[in-house]
Amino acid sequence: MKLISGKTIAADIRETLRQRIESLKEAEKRLPKLSVILVGDDPASATYVRNKERACAQTGILSETIRMSKDTTQQALLDVIYRLNADDTVDGILVQLPLPAHIEASEVLMAIEPGKDVDGFHPVNVGKMMTGMQALLPCTPKGVIRMLEAAGYDDLSGMRATVIGRSNIVGKPVAQLLLAKHATVTTVHSHTARIAEVCAEADIVVAAIGRPKLIGADWIKEGAIVIDVGINRDEHGKLCGDVDFEQVKDKAEAISPVPGGVGPMTIAMLLENTLEAYAEHEKGGRGHGSAAV
Numbered sequence: 001m002k003l004i005s006g007k008t009i010a011a012d013i014r015e016t017l018r019q020r021i022e023s024l025k026e027a028e029k030r031l032p033k034l035s036v037i038l039v040g041d042d043p044a045s046a047t048y049v050r051n052k053e054r055a056c057a058q059t060g061i062l063s064e065t066i067r068m069s070k071d072t073t074q075q076a077l078l079d080v081i082y083r084l085n086a087d088d089t090v091d092g093i094l095v096q097l098p099l100p101a102h103i104e105a106s107e108v109l110m111a112i113e114p115g116k117d118v119d120g121f122h123p124v125n126v127g128k129m130m131t132g133m134q135a136l137l138p139c140t141p142k143g144v145i146r147m148l149e150a151a152g153y154d155d156l157s158g159m160r161a162t163v164i165g166r167s168n169i170v171g172k173p174v175a176q177l178l179l180a181k182h183a184t185v186t187t188v189h190s191h192t193a194r195i196a197e198v199c200a201e202a203d204i205v206v207a208a209i210g211r212p213k214l215i216g217a218d219w220i221k222e223g224a225i226v227i228d229v230g231i232n233r234d235e236h237g238k239l240c241g242d243v244d245f246e247q248v249k250d251k252a253e254a255i256s257p258v259p260g261g262v263g264p265m266t267i268a269m270l271l272e273n274t275l276e277a278y279a280e281h282e283k284g285g286r287g288h289g290s291a292a293v
């Protein structure tokens with residue numbers, strides 16, 4: 001079994017980004033900047049935002065976090081986004097989800113200038129990804145593809161991939177990006193019949209459901225490649241994925257762990273997207289830097 005360590009792959013990517021920013025500094029160029037908006041006091045969101053700030057600092061990307069009260073109005077939040085959209089020193093804007101219930105998240109995400117949408121959630125970027133145009137790609141799905149590439153699975157021609165989960169932020173875009181890599185893709189979800197049987201036909205399984213260790217050995221074909229996006233707590237409160245790693249590891253040809261798998265890739269892709277948005281911004285366009293994979 002080959003372990004696909006997102007932690008190691010992400011560290012390499014971050015080092016490459018750090019060097020690119022170092023050379024911008026040496027050339028006395030403007031540096032890329034990410035603005036993060038955190039609404040409310042959800043502790044998990046606060047931790048995610050702190051991790052993003054730290055990752056930016058380590059890479060040399062400038063970052064600011066705009067903290068807003070949980071009672072903030074939708075209009076006040078939109079006004080901050082409009083200000084950041086117009087600010088030429090800001091390359092990436094990220095609104096940490098979830099938002100308080102009285103704020104319509106889709107309205108907020110739609111307000112972000114697509115060229116600064118480093119989360120890749122704006123419908124313009126989603127549409128561009130769907131049609132194979134250059135776009136800022138959503139970080140977690142992009143990270144999944146980069147893990148496969150780094151592990152030597154680049155051209156997926158002739159391979160059957162099954163994505164478990166169909167959320168807008170993970171399942172659906174992962175399926176689309178696998179399709180763009182020439183895999184034959186099936187998406188399964190909570191309404192799928194004979195789900196384990198369907199998964200057991202796949203050469204590649206990407207699990208993104210949020211159910212601790214649901215995926216056992218009977219879901220996985222001998223020699224399959226398994227990427228586990230899930231982040232859950234097991235019965236002892238320990239971090240675990242959607243895949244029962246111990247059961248599956250000897251059956252799979254390659255598998256990503258949790259922790260140390262997709263999680264670190266998501267942050268690395270956020271940093272990369274910020275740099276791509278910066279590069280487009282510097283070119284004078286408000287285009288979308290990354291090539292669709």
Ligand code: NAD
Nearest residue numbers: 140165166167170189190208209210229230231262263266
């Ligand atoms: P979601 O709740 O929005 O979607 C879950 C999907 O799983 C749904 O489409 C649902 O149909 C499907 N599902 C639920 N139960 C199922 C079952 N028993 N069998 C088959 N399908 C089932 O979740 P999400 O935002 O897509 O996140 C999924 C998981 O990935 C979560 O654990 C989340 O924490 C994790 N996640 C990790 C990262 C990362 O950086 N590693 C990023 C985003 C999400």
